[in-house]
Amino acid sequence: MRGAxxxxxxxxxxxxxxxxxxxxxxxxxxxxxxxKLGMFNPSDSIDEGLPAKPYETTFGDTGMLVGEIEYDHxxxxxxxxxxxxxxxxxxxxxxxxxxxxxxxxxxEDHSGLVVAPVRLMALYNWDxxxxxxxxxLVPYLRAGAAVVPWWALQxxxxxxxxxxxxxxxxxxxxxxxxLMFQLDVLDPRLARDFDNDLxxxxxxxxxxxxxxxxxxxxxxxLKFNVGHFMFGLSLEF
Amino acid sequence: MRLSVALFVLAVxxxxxxxxxxxxxxxxxxxxxxLSKEDCGRNLTINFTLNPAxxxxxxxxxxxxxxxxxxxxNEPGTSDHVFYTQNLSTNTNSTGSFQLAVADLQAATGSDAxxxxxxxxxxxxxxxxxxxxxxxxxxxxxxxxxxxxDTDPATIDFDSKPPxxxxxxxxxxxxxxxxVSLSVDEDTSxxxxxxxxxxxxxxxxxxxxxGSSANIGGLTNGHLYKVTAVAKDLAGNVSDVSxxxxxxxxxxxxxxxxxxxxxxxxxxxxxxxxxxxxxLALLAAAAxxxxxxxxx
Numbered sequence: 150m151r152g153a154x155x156x157x158x159x160x161x162x163x164x165x166x167x168x169x170x171x172x173x174x175x176x177x178x179x180x181x182x183x184x185k186l187g188m189f190n191p192s193d194s195i196d197e198g199l200p201a202k203p204y205e206t207t208f209g210d211t212g213m214l215v216g217e218i219e220y221d222h223x224x225x226x227x228x229x230x231x232x233x234x235x236x237x238x239x240x241x242x243x244x245x246x247x248x249x250x251x252x253x254x255x256x257e258d259h260s261g262l263v264v265a266p267v268r269l270m271a272l273y274n275w276d277x278x279x280x281x282x283x284x285x286l287v288p289y290l291r292a293g294a295a296v297v298p299w300w301a302l303q304x305x306x307x308x309x310x311x312x313x314x315x316x317x318x319x320x321x322x323x324x325x326x327x328l329m330f331q332l333d334v335l336d337p338r339l340a341r342d343f344d345n346d347l348x349x350x351x352x353x354x355x356x357x358x359x360x361x362x363x364x365x366x367x368x369x370x371l372k373f374n375v376g377h378f379m380f381g382l383s384l385e386f
Numbered sequence: 387m388r389l390s391v392a393l394f395v396l397a398v399x400x401x402x403x404x405x406x407x408x409x410x411x412x413x414x415x416x417x418x419x420x421l422s423k424e425d426c427g428r429n430l431t432i433n434f435t436l437n438p439a440x441x442x443x444x445x446x447x448x449x450x451x452x453x454x455x456x457x458x459x460n461e462p463g464t465s466d467h468v469f470y471t472q473n474l475s476t477n478t479n480s481t482g483s484f485q486l487a488v489a490d491l492q493a494a495t496g497s498d499a500x501x502x503x504x505x506x507x508x509x510x511x512x513x514x515x516x517x518x519x520x521x522x523x524x525x526x527x528x529x530x531x532x533x534x535x536d537t538d539p540a541t542i543d544f545d546s547k548p549p550x551x552x553x554x555x556x557x558x559x560x561x562x563x564x565x566v567s568l569s570v571d572e573d574t575s576x577x578x579x580x581x582x583x584x585x586x587x588x589x590x591x592x593x594x595x596x597g598s599s600a601n602i603g604g605l606t607n608g609h610l611y612k613v614t615a616v617a618k619d620l621a622g623n624v625s626d627v628s629x630x631x632x633x634x635x636x637x638x639x640x641x642x643x644x645x646x647x648x649x650x651x652x653x654x655x656x657x658x659x660x661x662x663x664x665x666l667a668l669l670a671a672a673a674x675x676x677x678x679x680x681x682x
Binding site for chain 1: 558561642643644647648649650651652
């Protein structure tokens, strides 16, 4: 509880200073680019209902590092910013293969799973406090459709099993909630120069929780029902 | 005055840089050649260029010889073999050529056996050329004689010695292939693997670069193969056959095989279905369309 007061105190301490410096005319904003990193672990959903636990057996109970780039476009700016966002991400994980027909045999051959989730979302950034009172915290929400193209690799090629090709795309939906910290308050003059020279109005670091539910709406296929944190940098322009 | 000093200072390094070897020997147009026993019937064309600019009086014939030493001396050693001799006169024509029979290369120091009849030979020869001259005409008195030689002699690598046979350790099975761990000697440049199917007798061969492992593909899963190898060096000499090892290619699966075997649902149309990617394209098109509308 005392920690929360300290954070609040710091935020309020920065706020007047930042407000005092805002004497220039900010360029218009149209959207943002977000660069994200996080761990993505689909093991529970892929192995759900499968006692042999194929994901965990191959890769262990670890997730894969994913990188994501999101482009946001605002079409309303007032009491917060409303718009749409599209993102693409990529992650891969490798484990050991198996000798077909001989579960006791070992092999050093690697097996991989690659995912490249794509999202199209409606977004809302509550940046009213940041724009009006220079409070450098921006909570945000995103929700929309998602598709997860995936492919399983064996010896560098897409794996074939029982005549089925190990590649596909699983559809679903996604919800994201996060909090951005506006870096401008740390050096308002630099932030203004960034805007004047490059048109970047604000820059942020952020943390978000993303929930993806991709299971082809019950029609089967590899399931990617994953909740995970992402962290990164956002540039608003 | 200052100008002449400056010119001198500039000219000295320029003159030094312009100095070239007074004898230049080339094998054809190259400065080196690699030969094997298959070249024994060949003649090499040796081209030479002499720089007579400073020759006022030749004091010895121009001679070309081969040596197994590391450097060329000013004249042939007792164990070196002279291939060509030409008497020089003042301002002798500066270029010429002659034929060198590969079989005439001497196998070893002091030996009169040619490389082609001396069994296995692995030898580098330097092709040396030199003559003596003087720039002041004193009748070739000892005190004023200078030596001219090729300062960057051409080399002839003769190799009729095959590399040692590879040593094979293990053949690890993969899908339709075997990875063979092996060791080769430093003379080996390539390895040829031979896998014989013990079930149907078919033979598969594969060339691989020298290394600690080599892969041979195109095999049948579940069939036992007997694998041997031979090593080859740059001159094309082939070793004896290696020891024999056995290996069986096996079908290797990964995550997706485990998933399918476990009864995982591949989702029919979700597996690479063009519909999925078509819908993905629609999603992208929708995003682009919205972007254009808002941009107007």
